[in-house]
Amino acid sequence: MQTNTVLTIPEPGVARTAEKPFPVITTGFVGVDVAIAPVCNEARIFRDHQFEWHDSPEHLGHEGVGTIVETAPGSRFSVGDRVIVFQGNSCQKCFVCTQGLSPTHCLGIPYEGFDDGMAPQDVTAGLLGIEKVCGSESGGFAMARYRIAPEHMIMTIPDGLSFEHAAAGNCTLGCTYTAAQEIGISANDVVIVAGVGFIGMGAVVNSLYRGATVIVLGRNEYRMQRCRELGVQHIIDPGDDDWLAQIHALTGGRRGADAAFECSGAPYYLDRCFAGVRRYGRIYSMGFSGSGGYEVSILNDVMDRHISWTGGHDVRFRDRDALIRMLGDAEVQRQIDVLTTHSFPMSQAQEAFEVGLSKDCGKIYLRPGE
Ligand SMILES: [Zn+2]
Ligand SMILES: [Zn+2]
Numbered sequence: 001m002q003t004n005t006v007l008t009i010p011e012p013g014v015a016r017t018a019e020k021p022f023p024v025i026t027t028g029f030v031g032v033d034v035a036i037a038p039v040c041n042e043a044r045i046f047r048d049h050q051f052e053w054h055d056s057p058e059h060l061g062h063e064g065v066g067t068i069v070e071t072a073p074g075s076r077f078s079v080g081d082r083v084i085v086f087q088g089n090s091c092q093k094c095f096v097c098t099q100g101l102s103p104t105h106c107l108g109i110p111y112e113g114f115d116d117g118m119a120p121q122d123v124t125a126g127l128l129g130i131e132k133v134c135g136s137e138s139g140g141f142a143m144a145r146y147r148i149a150p151e152h153m154i155m156t157i158p159d160g161l162s163f164e165h166a167a168a169g170n171c172t173l174g175c176t177y178t179a180a181q182e183i184g185i186s187a188n189d190v191v192i193v194a195g196v197g198f199i200g201m202g203a204v205v206n207s208l209y210r211g212a213t214v215i216v217l218g219r220n221e222y223r224m225q226r227c228r229e230l231g232v233q234h235i236i237d238p239g240d241d242d243w244l245a246q247i248h249a250l251t252g253g254r255r256g257a258d259a260a261f262e263c264s265g266a267p268y269y270l271d272r273c274f275a276g277v278r279r280y281g282r283i284y285s286m287g288f289s290g291s292g293g294y295e296v297s298i299l300n301d302v303m304d305r306h307i308s309w310t311g312g313h314d315v316r317f318r319d320r321d322a323l324i325r326m327l328g329d330a331e332v333q334r335q336i337d338v339l340t341t342h343s344f345p346m347s348q349a350q351e352a353f354e355v356g357l358s359k360d361c362g363k364i365y366l367r368p369g370e
Contacts, residue, residue: 005368007143007349008058009042012049015349018058023139023148029130030077031070032085032149036167037142037346038063039364043356050290053109054088054126061142061366062087062127063170065163075151083154084166084324085147086174086315089130092152100318102178103153143346145368155320158328164365165327168202168336172363174315175286176202176261177323180210182310183259183282187211190250192257192276194238195264196223198363199286201339203261204230209332215250215257217243217272222360229338238272247276254278265289274301274309285311339363345370 003019010016025031042060045051054062068081077083090096090103097106108125122128130140130148139148157166168174176199185191191207193200194217201223207214208231215234216227224235236246248255256278262270265287273283274296288311296302302309315323326332339362344352346368355361 004138005145005346006058006138006141007060007346007366007368009046009049009060010057012047015046015353017347017349020138020144021136023146024134024136025070025072025139025148026134027072027074028151029072029134029148030068030075030083030151030154031139032064032066032083032147032154033069034064034066034142034145034147034368035163036065037061037144037366037368038167038170038172039352039356039366040171042143043353043364046353047357054121054128055141056121056128059121059128059141061144063167064142064147065157065167066147069146077151077154077156082157082163082166083149084157084169085142085149086153086155086170086320088125088127088153088314089133089150090125090152097317100316102312102314102316104314105312143349143366143368145346155324158324161324161328164340165333165336166324167365168340168363169315169323169327171313172198172202172339173205173327173332173336174202174319174323175199175313176206177326178314178316178319179203179261179284179286179312180206181316181319182312183284183308185210185212185259189213189258190215190254192217192247192260192273194218194260194262194273194276195266195269195287196220196227197263197359198339200261200263201226201230201362203263203286204232205332205335205339207261208232208335209326209329213250215247217269217276220359223362226338226341226362230335238269243272244275251278256281258282259284261286263287267294270294274307277307280306281308283307283309285309286313340365343367
């Protein structure tokens with residue numbers, strides 16, 4: 001009988017595969033043979049064993065690309081279609097879903113109840129909900145040989161676009177595509193990217209793609225070298241006494257960057273984003289560390305300097321088509337090759353996560369079929 005190999009993190013510092021029953025699909029879902037499951041928050045989970053509301057020791061991974069191996073009656077897809085899978089299983093009915101916004105912000109996910117404890121893992125809008133709806137004992141998650149994907153959460157990958165390049169459409173270039181759209185990055189903008197890991201590199205690529213000038217605030221030499229190779233013109237060490245004067249020197253009369261992406265969640269970098277943007281500047285948070293707070297002065301930081309601050313972590317429905325076209329751009333593909341620094345068979349996830357924690361890496365791909 002055919003089974004499904006899934007990745008588990010049973011205890012901190014241990015990653016190993018396990019055999020589960022083969023996934024079962026129902027109407028509205030497809031079965032996907034996963035080619036690449038990119039590493040996102042799983043290296044941190046491997047270290048801390050702290051899970052987000054949607055994952056658990058035996059349910060890991062939300063990004064991915066692969067080939068459809070099974071469809072349900074009435075499907076608009078076919079076996080053999082190559083697809084990118086976006087995260088979650090949004091309701092398709094609420095105002096977020098019907099206005100083309102991001103599935104991660106669907107009203108089917110009860111964030112407002114998180115103060116009373118974690119949201120139930122198996123809410124229908126989450127990944128475990130996929131297994132619940134299908135009555136399946138595996139397949140809701142990406143770090144598995146076979147995955148179940150809701151049809152409204154996949155897009156066909158155009159002929160000629162490789163799995164390696166398409167896989168950047170999730171949390172690397174995808175979430176940052178939407179972020180760049182939402183705060184209106186355009187040519188002539190000067191953009192700060194602070195706290196650079198693979199999401200920061202995605203913000204760099206999206207800013208350069210729109211013709212902006214990028215200032216990276218960072219100091220991990222491995223990652224700064226990757227930023228130079230991506231085409232970043234200016235790198236400033238945030239520990240320099242004159243780091244802010246260096247930003248002002250690059251932004252002339254506007255005395256600050258037009259926009260900033262904070263990609264680490266560290267208050268150290270968020271402080272510098274607030275200081276580094278100009279009056280009427282825009283800040284987009286793409287990093288976080290837990291659900292703790294961050295102190296701002298309403299008067300000094302927000303009102304007097306007229307700063308707009310927002311955040312998010314998903315690709316809007318309405319951005320998917322243009323995102324896929326961006327992934328077909330030759331320069332973007334060169335940049336994806338630069339920022340995707342490692343690839344491992346899923347059976348070697350232990351090593352992949354250790355590389356992830358070393359920070360001497362960009363994006364890391366796992367290959368469940370190897
Ligand atoms: Zn992700
Ligand atoms: Zn919804």
